Amino acid sequence: MTAARPTTGILVRLKQETRPEHEAIETALGLIQSTLTHAAYRRTLERFYGFYRPLEVKLQATLGLTGHRFDLTERLKTPFLDADLHALGVEFPNLLPVCASLPVLTHEVNCFGCLYVLEGSTLGGQLISRHVRQAIGVTPETGGRFFHGYGDRTAQMWQHFRAAVTAFVVSPADQDAAVAAAKDTFQKLHRSTAAQGDSP
Numbered sequence: 001m002t003a004a005r006p007t008t009g010i011l012v013r014l015k016q017e018t019r020p021e022h023e024a025i026e027t028a029l030g031l032i033q034s035t036l037t038h039a040a041y042r043r044t045l046e047r048f049y050g051f052y053r054p055l056e057v058k059l060q061a062t063l064g065l066t067g068h069r070f071d072l073t074e075r076l077k078t079p080f081l082d083a084d085l086h087a088l089g090v091e092f093p094n095l096l097p098v099c100a101s102l103p104v105l106t107h108e109v110n111c112f113g114c115l116y117v118l119e120g121s122t123l124g125g126q127l128i129s130r131h132v133r134q135a136i137g138v139t140p141e142t143g144g145r146f147f148h149g150y151g152d153r154t155a156q157m158w159q160h161f162r163a164a165v166t167a168f169v170v171s172p173a174d175q176d177a178a179v180a181a182a183k184d185t186f187q188k189l190h191r192s193t194a195a196q197g198d199s200p
């Protein structure tokens, strides 16, 4: 008997099933509002740093342990956040609080679900990058490297990532695990970055 094949591709499922989480975080972050301030932008980057720094260590550990061929090295974004925070006057970003409630990443498929969120954010990042430059005058060189991301290579990097997910996450059980990890990542990133009660 052949194993059951999913009727919907993993990329369609990831996009559709995390749409509410994407909309929620996009609204909560307020990064493309005309009222964005320099201080609010810096606070947001500090929180992203507190989430990405331990998360990327965890991702590398799981993918490294399983010997997976997907290479994260050129996709790591903690160095961009570190450079941005320095440019914005944070002398020791490595002393900032780190998030203790990270997504569960025990298997490779969890990692791919989580990476879907981190890699997909580079698409919206292009829009955010332009807005941050216009609204508060921050360029990739002066604190906007993280959202600038892969710049001109964004579409190409996204296509490569999509191909890797499609090749690796196939069975219905793996798809379910990847979608659950993507939702978990969105929700925990949201809680960690869009703190309530901020003044502008």
Ligand code: HEM
Binding pocket: 011, 014, 015, 022, 025, 026, 027, 029, 030, 031, 032, 116, 117, 118, 119, 120, 121, 122, 123, 124, 125, 127, 128, 189
């Ligand atoms: C102000 C905040 C944001 C805006 C305006 C925004 C906007 C967008 C836009 C316009 C796209 C589609 C780009 C395209 O198809 O060419 C996109 C895709 C995506 N964004 Fe965001 N985004 C924001 C924040 C985030 C954040 C914080 C995350 C997660 C860390 C995220 C994750 C994703 C993902 C996973 C996709 C890919 C969807 C898919 O095609 O499967 N976004 N975003």
